[in-house]
Amino acid sequence: MSAILKVEHLNVTLHHRRASKKLVENVSFEVRPGECLGILGESGSGKSMTVKSVLGLLDKNFQVSGSAIFDGQDLLKESKEELRRLRGNRITMVLQNPMTCFDPLYRIGNQMAETFATHTSWNAQEIHTRSLEILEQMRIRNGEEVLEKYPHQLSGGMLQRIMIGIAMALQPELLIADEPTTAIDAITQYEILEEFIRIKKQKNTAMLFITHDLGAISRVADRILVMNSGHVVDSGSFDHILKHADDPYTRMLVEKRSAVMHRYRQILHGKESSHA
């Protein structure tokens, strides 16, 4: 199957006063329907810049070049309006800092309803029923009560899960998740990653999954891209990254994260045997 998104020679340069700084340099990758591409790298390695530039989320201080072909359309050449239309319809995102994605003045239920009224053909009753289903899928109890809450009355982890639920429910062709499980405890993280895997398989959704967490990426990603200082330094299967990566930065990441991963796997195995 051909790629739904093909990024080639992507460069992002920040112009500030008279200085300029390259934040992303010559990054290329592609992702196909039903496939999850993990982008791994430490904080500041350029992961978020890469996806934000592709989605047209950077202001005019950032100069972006290269190409990002989504189903035949070069996103880097599209107008702001067209990109806004694509985001939420064919492409959905789960970004870091869930607080910034919700309006503090409106109840969660109203915000979910507004999103679904804009991007789906569901009627009011369906929207209510689906909103409750989404909360349940995201392991949030007392759905009716939660729909009545304001964002500040919920934890960051809950908001994050609601955001993931909304992004998945819109059934996009491409789902981009930037550190989606960082604010979520390990057990719930397991359940949420399972949801990502289920959606990918059942709906044939393409996914970009950005994280610094080798444990999470091992679970969900089919292929992995490793970024360092704005460059792609390695790519391949999880097995390749874990055992055969030549790049010293990738090896350092693997060694640094192996303790975390060990803990994660222990939790996974505990869960799997308790499900058996």
Ligand SMILES: Nc1ncnc2c1ncn2[C@@H]1O[C@H](COP(=O)(O)OP(=O)(O)OP(=O)(O)O)[C@@H](O)[C@H]1O
């Ligand atoms: N708004 C901004 N203005 C200027 N520089 C920025 C801005 N946002 C990010 N940068 C810089 O761009 C580089 C890449 O940052 P980016 O946010 O893409 O990293 P990241 O790998 O996603 O890490 P994190 O998960 O911490 O966001 C870093 O050097 C960062 O300092």
